[in-house]
Amino acid sequence: QKEVEQDPGPLSVPEGAIVSLNCTYSNSAFQYFMWYRQYSRKGPELLMYTYSSGNKEDGRFTAQVDKSSKYISLFIRDSQPSDSATYLCAMSASGNQFYFGTGTSLTVIP
Amino acid sequence: SQTIHQWPATLVQPVGSPLSLECTVEGTSNPNLYWYRQAAGRGLQLLFYSVGIGQISSEVPQNLSASRPQDRQFILSSKKLLLSDSGFYLCAWSVQDSHGQPQHFGDGTRLSIL
Numbered sequence: 001q002k003e004v005e006q007d008p009g010p011l012s013v014p015e016g017a018i019v020s021l022n023c024t025y026s027n028s029a030f031q032y033f034m035w036y037r038q039y040s041r042k043g044p045e046l047l048m049y050t051y052s053s054g055n056k057e058d059g060r061f062t063a064q065v066d067k068s069s070k071y072i073s074l075f076i077r078d079s080q081p082s083d084s085a086t087y088l089c090a091m092s093a094s095g096n097q098f099y100f101g102t103g104t105s106l107t108v109i110p
Numbered sequence: 111s112q113t114i115h116q117w118p119a120t121l122v123q124p125v126g127s128p129l130s131l132e133c134t135v136e137g138t139s140n141p142n143l144y145w146y147r148q149a150a151g152r153g154l155q156l157l158f159y160s161v162g163i164g165q166i167s168s169e170v171p172q173n174l175s176a177s178r179p180q181d182r183q184f185i186l187s188s189k190k191l192l193l194s195d196s197g198f199y200l201c202a203w204s205v206q207d208s209h210g211q212p213q214h215f216g217d218g219t220r221l222s223i224l
Contacts, residue, residue, distance in 0.1 A: 032210030
């Protein structure tokens with residue numbers, strides 16, 4: 001079983017839609033959770049960083065962590081064509097080792 | 111603010127040739143440094159990480175090596191490239207502490223082996 005599972009998509013939504021991206025994990029020791037956005041031919045860019053369970057909001061983006069279900073989500077409100085990218089989840093127990101999902105490809109259609 | 115630079119952005123090399131990819135970080139001291147390879151649909155594969163000058167941990171035995179000659183410089187090398195070394199190579203840094211500080215990535219080098 002992989003440490004982190006992420007549906008690769010692709011996901012296609014109309015502009016203005018609410019997007020939900022998800023990852024599941026198996027290691028209950030994970031307590032730091034990240035979402036990255038990666039545009040084509042670019043490196044991943046950190047979008048959200050959360051510790052333990054709960055919600056975190058930043059503009060149109062909301063990250064949710066449910067440690068009891070080992071499930072994390074990223075919501076994008078009022079999606080824009082500029083949100084079209086691949087979204088990677090990542091997590092860590094502590095220290096230097098990080099585990100990444102394989103990424104979900106998102107296209108927002110104008 | 112901190113920035114990370116990777117070069118070159120694109121590289122085409124013949125099989126059997128040597129490789130040197132460089133990564134530098136500005137605006138921070140004593141960072142953790144990482145080299146990843148990203149293959150389509152397969153996520154990020156950690157190749158090497160470093161917690162200090164001259165300290166390199168290898169995650170995957172292969173044709174590549176890494177060095178950290180200065181605090182904020184990380185180099186990925188190969189003496190003889192293989193076809194299987196083609197891919198997108200990413201350098202990343204993070205603050206060195208025990209609290210799972212997130213990684214920050216450069217814009218990568220797309221390496222094609224002919």
